[in-house]
Amino acid sequence: MNYTVRDQAGVREVELRGQLTFEANDAFRQIIDGMEKDGIVECVLNLGGLDFIDSAGLGLLVLANNAGNRVSVQLKMKHPRGQVRDMIEISEFHTIIPCEF
Amino acid sequence: MSSDRTAAAAAPDAARAVGGQRVLIAHPRPPALAVLRAALSTIGVRAMDVAQDTDTLLAMVAQGAPDLLVLHLGILTDGLDLLARLRALPGMRDAPILVLGRFAGAGERLALMKAGATDLIPRPVTRPELAARLRVHLENRALNRSLQAVIGSLQTYHTGAVQRMTLARDMQLDLLPTLAECGGLERRYAIRLDSHFESSSELGGDIWGARALDDHRFAVFLCDFTGHGVAAALNTFRLHALLTKIALPGDDPAETLAAINGLLVGLLPETQFATMIYAVIDVRAGTVVYATAGAPKPIIGRPDGGLEVGASVGLPLGVSPKASYRNRAMAFPPGSFLFLFSDALFEARDWEGQIFGYQGVVDLVSGLDEDADLEGGPLRQLLERYFTSMPRPLADDLTALWISRRPDPPGDPD
Structure with missing residues (x-):
């Protein structure tokens, strides 16, 4: 997985690309570190470029959401597609992290 | 649990410095040993035993393999099969055995190596050179020992881990x-x-x-x-x-x-x-x-x-x-x-x-x-x-x- 970060008026958009699995652990933890330190109020994960997520990837989303709750950064997701959308719907992750489909 | 502790305890012993190693010298004329003793002292070896004949030598090795065995050529006058007999003793298969002497020629040197010598030190030899060569063999011995201890400890750990995993897997299937x-x-x-x-x-x-x-x-x-x-x-x-x-x-x-x-x-x-x-x-x-x-x-x-x-x-x-x-x-x-x-x-x-x-x-x-x-x-x-x-x-x-x-x-x- 790789990603790009864009900040605008306290809102960070992180565009994820590739596969969100255990191998993405290090990169994803950098994103979480940034959420905690960079003084933003909202972080939107753009999943449009993500083509696969597994349960380890869902675990990373839980981790990011819990970190966001601790430092009062609202985490959101948007535009999941294909298998990623299926996984989010099956696991109802949009009920814990707001998701724009 | 207990096997892990045993394996861990083996490491410090194997990692003994050169100075703590035991060297056994076999020489028919012990008074002529001064140069060898001096060379060993230079590199810090304190434990030196001397055997004057083959029977004493075999008895001493049988009591405990030395870290390094130096044979004077004169002790081998009865035949090279002494080397094979030494190699057969416990702990001697991989121990360094050096032969010190004036060799007759390439044929004799080759025969000694084939019979089981690790290395040959031709005389005349200066004290610094002798010390340097002895040190190399003692350091190799120490390294081999610690490597073997590490391998042994890994084998013990692996065997134990496999047994524990098998038991855990059976429990999971249950x-x-x-x-x-x-x-x-x-x-x-x-x-x-x-x-x-x-x-x-x-x-x-x-x-x-x-x-x-x-x-x-x-x-x-x-x-x-x-x-x-x-x-x-x-x-x-x-x-x-x-x-x-x-x-x-x-x-x-x-x-x-x-x-x-x-x-x-x-x-x-x-x-x-x-x-x-x-x-x-x-x-x-x-x-x-x-x-x-x-x-x-x-x-x-x-x-x-x-x-x-x-x-x-x-x-x-x-x-x-x-x-x-x-x-x-x-x-x-x-x-x-x-x-x-x-x-x-x-x-x-x-x-x-x-x-x-x-x-x-x-x-x-x-x-x-x-x-x-x-x-x-x-x-x-x-x-x-x-x-x-x-x-x-x-x-x-x-x-x-x-x-x-x-x-x-x-x-x-x-």
Whole structure:
């Protein structure tokens, strides 16, 4: 997985690309570190470029959401597609992290 | 436990410095040893023993192999077979044996090496050169010893780890229903119940179970904890203990999942959770009622050969205390089957790295032979075909359950 970060008026958009699995652990933890330190109020994960997520990837989303709750950064997701959308719907992750489909 | 401690204690002994090593010198004329003694003192060797003849030499080596044995050529006048006899003594197979002397020529040097000498030191030799050569052999000896101690300790650890893993794996398999228990359910409810449980390593994060509820209903579940290996396996033991010790509303899948979720929230670490499907099959009503917590969609086969993919929506277990679950009911008349499986089945990658995909599972099920029942069962046929294109071992734990209801006997008026 790789990603790009864009900040605008306290809102960070992180565009994820590739596969969100255990191998993405290090990169994803950098994103979480940034959420905690960079003084933003909202972080939107753009999943449009993500083509696969597994349960380890869902675990990373839980981790990011819990970190966001601790430092009062609202985490959101948007535009999941294909298998990623299926996984989010099956696991109802949009009920814990707001998701724009 | 005790074997680990023994292995760890071996290391400091093996790592002794050159100065702490024991050197044995065999020389027919000990007064001529001054240069050798001085050279050994220079490099810090304090433990020096001297043997003046072969019998004393063999007796001293037999009492304990030295770290370095220096033989004066004069001790070998009775023949080179002394070298072979020394090599045969305990601890001497790899010990350095140096021969010091004035050699007659290349032939004699070669014969000494073939007979078992590690190296030859031709005289005349200066004290610094002698010291340098002795040091090289003592350092090699110390390195070899510590390497052997490390290898020995790794072997001990590995043997112990394999034994512990085997025991743990047996314990994990004991969590699953036995063949006799499955047979009991098969007879009581006129079903066929096939299962497959395959961990990606010694231990896995999957668990399944089945139990009778009453004369016409039984429950079956499949649960998959995130990750695999030891940590995930520990969670399966947690769940098994919870399921056996706590009274659950076992005939209501949604309430059962909510109750288990309530127990697992706070018990599991932050990034760990479980997906689970819990189904109640009623052979009198001809229905299956199930609820899912992030589990893969179940596949139901109809008596007419049609397939239906059941819906699946629900938060995985252990993520949120507020999670609630929904029951879904589907017709399950005689001749139907229910296929449940963990995500490893469709998330696995083939030799080219392509993900198998959920649709691949649906295609595999619809392509099964109608008489698969006769060929060891539909699940066996499905997995045989699956593994012709999928490499083992899988990256994740695979559990699959296939429950089919026997068709009504033909011509039965009921």
